[in-house]
């Protein structure tokens with residue numbers, strides 16, 4: 001599904017990401033963890049062709065993301081609120097995303113149904129523009145929009161951040177459903193070691209832009225990560 005080859009990103013002569021190789025298989029769920037500034041967002045931005053690598057390439061289904069836009073039809077993503085369209089209501093935004101992917105109004109309603117608990121009655125029918133929602137609720141809108149068209153690959157940057165505990169648990173269960181029922185490949189970064197190990201079958205640790213560890217999740221992984229990050 002995803003292949004990163006010899007990717008490097010440098011700012012002002014300082015390398016912030018340097019990953020010789022990274023692959024994510026179809027249906028695979030991968031969590032990326034690492035301290036502040038480790039390079040998680042920069043990696044995701046290069047995968048989504050939002051910034052150009054200083055060196056190396058990213059391939060989605062064998063096509064270079066810089067040369068082909070084919071990946072956009074099967075990749076859903078939400079990195080930050082910059083992905084949203086501020087002057088739309090959530091309904092208008094979901095309609096916009098739905099139109100891009102050929103979804104009818106009925107499809108959209110159906111696809112949003114599993115998200116209603118997560119929305120907690122605060123997203124739909126609010127007669128409010130996205131810009132007027134709280135950060136947490138903007139995140140909910142972005143995550144739902146990214147998953148709306150059942151993409152084969154879902155990329156989320158810190159999806160649990162800014163969410164209250166109930167919403168975090170609901171999101172964790174939603175992601176598990178997307179993984180188990182739709183076989184979605186998921187790539188998420190998170191500072192929440194517990195949530196990310198529950199959702200992802202594989203965990204990658206980034207440190208100062210380097211891929212330090214790449215492990216299959218087992219019952220011991222959470223403890224191993226906690227040990228790793230205990231300084």
Ligand SMILES: Nc1ncnc2c1ncn2[C@@H]1O[C@H](COP(=O)(O)OP(=O)(O)OP(=O)(O)O)[C@@H](O)[C@H]1O
Nearest residue numbers: 011012016034035036037038039040041042043206
């Ligand atoms: N546009 C930029 N110009 C200069 N440096 C940048 C730029 N974008 C990112 N960086 C630097 O690259 C490094 C990696 O940042 P990045 O945001 O990818 O880390 P992160 O792992 O997502 O961190 P966090 O957990 O804090 O969100 C940091 O040192 C950051 O300051």
